Amino acid sequence: MQFIDQAEIEVEGGTGGDGLTAFRREKYVPAGGPSGGTGGKGGSVTLVADSNLQTLLDFRYAHRFRAENGERGGPKNRTGANGEDLIIEVPCGTLVYDLNADQLMGDLTESGQELVIAPGGKGGLGNRHFLSNRNRAPEQSQPGAPGAIRRVKLELKLLAEVGIIGLPNAGKSTLISTLSSAKPKIADYPFTTLIPNLGVVRKPTGDGTLFADIPGLIEGAHAGQGLGHDFLRHIERTKLLLHLVDGIAPDPVADYHTIQQELMAYGQGLPSRPQLLAINKVDALLEEEVDALATELSQVTGEKVFRISAVSRQGTDELLQAVWQLLDETNAAIAAEAARTAAALIEFNTPSLRSTELSELTSDA
Template identity: 65%
Template sequence: MQFIDRVEIEVEGGKGGDGMVAFRREKYVPAGGPAGGDGGRGGSVYLVATERLQTLLDFKYSHRFKAEDGKRGGPNNCTGSSGSDRYLEVPCGTVAYDLETGEVVADLIEPQQTVCIAEGGRGGNGNRHYLSNRNRAPEYAQEGRPGRIRQLRLELKLLAEVGIIGLPNAGKSTLISVLSAARPKIADYPFTTLVPNLGVVRKPTGDGTVFADIPGLIEGAHEGLGLGHEFLRHIERTRVLLHLIDATAEDPIADYQVIREELLAYGRGLEDRPQIIALNKLDAIDRTDEELEDIARSLQPESPYPIFRVSAVAKTGLDELLRCVWQVLEDREPEFV
C-alpha cells in the first residue's frame, strides 16, 4: 500500500432544486391560485475520520467530489427532495486547509468526527411564494442556489505519542521493530525507510502507546532536502521525542546538532517538546567507555533526562529507556537508579 499523506481536492455541494411554476386545477376550486412547490436543498460534502484508513491513497486518483443536486419542486405545493450528502472518509489525524485562504477547515482527530466542508445550495421558491394582491397568478419561480465549491489540501499528521527521530541509519526502524509488532524494511544503508512507520508499544499496565519512526531527516530537511520535509509534520502531534543517535558515527554530537537545528528551523513548538536522547548501536561500538562517557556528558545539557545507552539489535538498555518514556508521558518526574 502506498503511503500518501498530502493531496489536493475539489469539493462541491449540490445545487438546490429549482422552484416550480404550477397552478391548482381542481374541478371545484374556481380560483385555485399558484401551487408550485419549492426546490429541495442540495447535498453537502462531509469529511469523516476513520481508524480504518492509514493513508490518503483514496484521493490520489480522484480529486473532485460533488454532492447530489436537490430535486425540482412539484405541483400541489410539493417540495422537491433534498440531494444526498457526500461523505469522504479520511484517516484520523487529517487536517483540511482551504487553498485560497490557507485557513484550517477541519482537523479530524477522533474516530467518526464529522465536519461539513462544502454546503449544499438552498432550493428555490415555487411560484406560490409570489402571490400578492397585485399579482394573483405569478408565473415565475426562483432558481436553486449553487452549492459551495472549495479547493482543499488534505494533510495527514500521524497520531503518535512518541516520535523517534534521528539521522538516517541511526537505528530507528530497528528500535520500533524490537519494541512493537511493526515490521519496517531494514537495511544497512541510509534512506531504507521511505515512509513513517507506526508501532504500538505495550506499557506495563497493559495499554498501548503509539510510537512513530520518522524517516529521512537530514541537514536542510525543513527546506525540502532529503525526505524529512515530507515527514516533519508527522511529529507535530507527538508528546515526546525520542532522539536516537548512532554511537558508531564519526561525530555523534554533530549528528545530534543537525537534527536539533532542523527542529528549531521547522518550528511549531517541536524544539520545546520533551526530548529523550539515546546513544544506539552499543553492540557495534569501538569506542572506549571513557570516550562514550565524554559524548554523554557533552549531550547532557540538551536534555533533563539521562543520556541512555542502548542497543536495539542486542535489546540492551531498552527497559530503562521505556521506563523514562512512560514517566514523561504521565507527566511525572522520571525516577532513575
C-alpha cells in the same frame, strides 16, 4: 500501501432543485390557486475522520468530487427531495485548507469528526410562495442555487504521541519494530525508511501508545534537503520526542547537534518539546566506549542518556519506563494548563456576573 500525506481536490456541493410553477385545478376545490413546490436542497460535501485510515492515497488519482443535486419541486405544494450528501473519509490528523481563500477550514483530529467543506445550494421557491393580495396567480418560480465550489488542500499530520527521530541508519525502524508489531523496511544503508512508520506500543496497564518512526533527517532538512522537510510536520503533534544517536557513527555528538539544529530551524514548537536521548547499538561497542560517549552527551544535554540496543532489546525496558513517566508528566502539565485557562476565563467573567447579581439585589431591596 503507499504513504501520501498531501493532496489537492476540487469539491462542489449539489445544486438546489428548481421551484415549480403550477396551479391546483381539482373538482370541488374552488379557486385552487398556485401550488408549485419548492426544490430540494443540494447535497453537501462532508469530510469525516476515520481512525482506520493512515494515508491520503485515495486522492492520488481522484481529484474532483460532487454531491447530488436536489430534486425539482412538485405540484400540490410538494417539496422536491434533497440531494444526498457526499461523505469523504480522511485519516485522523488531516488539516483542511481552502486554497481559494488561503485559510485553514478545519483540523480533523478525532474519529467521526465531520467538516462540511462544500455546502449544497438552496432549493428554488415554487410559485405558491409568490402569492399575494396583488398577485393571485403568480407564474414565477426560482431556480435552485448552485452549491459551493472549492479547491481544497488536505495535509496529514500524524497523531502519534511519541516521535522517534535521528539521522539515517540510527536504528529508528529497528526500534519501532522491536517495541511494536510494525514491520518497516530495515537495511544497512541510509534512507531505507522513505515514509513514516506507525506502531502501537503497549503500556504496562495495557493501553496502547502510538509511536512514529520519522524518516531520517539530515542537515538542511528544514530547508528541503533529504526527506526531512516532507515529514517534519508529522512530529508537530507529538507530545514527546525520542532521539536516537548511532553509537557506532564517526561522531555521535555532532550527529546529536545536527538534529537539534534542524528542530530549532524548523520551529513549530519542536525545540521545546520534551525529549529523551538514547545511544543505540551499544552492543557493538566496548563498555568503556559507551560510558565515555554517554558522559559526553550527558554533559551536552544536562540530562540522563539511555543506552540501548534495538536489535537485542538491551536497555529498552528502562527506556520505555522513562517514556511512560515523561508522557504522564506531559499529560498532567497539559491538563493543568487547560484547567488554569478555564479558571482564568471564569475569573474574567465573574466580576460582571457579580455586578449583575448585586444590581438585582439592590433593585429587589
